[in-house]
Structures are given as C-alpha cells and as structure tokens.
C-alpha cells in the first residue's frame with residue numbers, strides 16, 4: 001500500500017498560556033489535492049498549518065510527510081524536511097529591499113536567514129528555474145524591481161514563485177489572500193490552483209473566505225475550537241455543516257453556502 005503524502009494523527013497543541021489550540025486533529029492527504037482549512041477566528045487553522053512545518057512545536061501527536069515523522073527530527077533533519085515544504089504567507093514575507101529575482105532565489109535555500117541567502121552563490125540552473133517561475137506567475141520583466149515597489153497581488157506572486165523555487169513536495173498557504181481585494185484574491189487562487197495541479201502537489205490552505213474555498217479547493221476541512229468538525233467535498237458544505245463549523249453564527253451568509261436538495 002502506498003503511504004499517504006501527508007498524515008496527521010492526534011495532533012494537539014497547548015500554548016504556554018494554557019490555550020488548547022489543536023485538540024487531537026487527525027487526517028491524511030492521499031493524493032495531490034488542494035485542501036482548504038476553514039473555521040472561525042481562533043479555531044486553530046494557523047496553528048495546524050504551522051505545526052506541520054514546525055514553525056509551531058506540537059504538544060503531542062504526529063505529522064508524517066511521505067512516511068517520515070516530522071516531530072522527532074534533529075535540527076539538520078528538520079531543515080531538510082522544511083526544504084520539502086513550501087510556505088506562502090498572508091503578509092508575503094519578502095525582503096523588501098531585495099529585488100524580485102533575489103527574493104525568488106532565496107526560496108531555493110528553504111528557511112534560512114537573510115544573510116545566509118545573500119552569501120549563497122546561485123548556479124545557472126537555479127537562475128534559469130527562477131526566470132521560468134517568474135514567467136509562470138506572470139512577473140516576467142519584473143526581475144529587477146524591488147519588492148517594496150510591488151502591489152499586494154504582485155508580492156504574493158513572488159511569494160508563490162519563491163515557494164516553488166524549493167521544488168517542494170507539499171505547499172502550505174496561510175491566508176494567502178487575506179490582504180488582497182476580491183478580484184486579486186481570485187487571481188491568486190487561480191494561480192495557486194494552477195501550479196498545484198501542474199506540479200501534482202498536495203497543498204493545504206488556511207482560508208477565511210468560504211466562497212473562494214468552495215470555488216478552488218478539492219476538499220474542505222472545517223475546524224472549530226481546535227477540533228476537526230468537517231472533512232469532505234466542497235459540495236457537501238451545506239448550511240448545517242457551516243453552522244457546525246461556525247457555531248451557528250452565520251458570518252458566511254446564504255449565497256455562498258450550497259443549498260440542501262429540496
């Protein structure tokens with residue numbers, strides 16, 4: 001039997017404040033698919049995403065990426081594993097005074113400090129790859145533009161190219177459209193959807209906008225108070241299921257919920 005690409009079992013996170021942010025969350029991603037994580041503010045979506053690449057240290061439970069346990073890794077093992085996980089952030093996390101090309105190239109190194117990335121000498125193949133990615137995300141010709149001269153949508157395109165520069169096996173997107181207007185959000189979701197399909201890569205996206213999640217994700221995970229309360233097809237996200245996830249508080253009004261069959 002083939003191993004799941006990502007397997008999460010009994011994942012629990014208690015912050016130092018005593019707050020239980022994740023409560024025994026379990027699910028697996030068996031095939032390349034875009035999985036949307038939805039839920040109210042504070043439900044544990046970011047904590048879940050960040051426990052996968054251990055930007056947040058889980059309290060208990062396991063995360064396995066292609067059969068390898070993430071929590072018990074050594075520092076070197078963690079670094080190697082993180083190279084396989086691309087991350088796209090809400091606030092882009094670009095180095096503002098570097099050019100678009102420099103920002104994309106830093107992705108090649110995974111999660112390293114700014115100074116390490118500046119000292120590294122990139123090879124011809126890496127530079128060719130960065131040009132191809134910039135073309136793919138629609139930023140051909142922007143190579144020498146400084147990151148601080150870009151719009152939000154353009155910054156997120158750089159963020160996507162930088163994550164792909166790692167040649168990741170898994171992509172994590174933490175509210176990538178939260179700082180963008182509705183049109184730009186759709187364009188970014190379209191782009192993310194496209195590259196995930198082309199690269200045949202599983203991806204987990206933490207997203208507040210249920211309509212966007214339904215339009216672009218293959219599968220939805222709903223979280224409430226740190227627990228997984230829905231895991232299924234976007235089409236099965238009925239009003240009742242949304243009420244389970246959002247606690248009956250209808251902050252995602254009727255037009256975006258799938259109607260129950262008459």
Ligand SMILES: Nc1ncnc2c1ncn2[C@@H]1O[C@H](COP(=O)(O)OP(=O)(O)OP(=O)(O)O)[C@@H](O)[C@H]1O
Nearest residue numbers: 015016017019021040041042043044045046047048
């Ligand atoms: N560093 C931290 N220290 C203490 N508590 C935290 C920390 N980070 C998050 N929490 C708490 O853990 C819970 C889950 O937070 P998390 O950010 O994962 O939720 P979320 O669903 O991503 O919320 P949002 O949609 O608002 O970003 C919340 O109650 C939050 O206050």
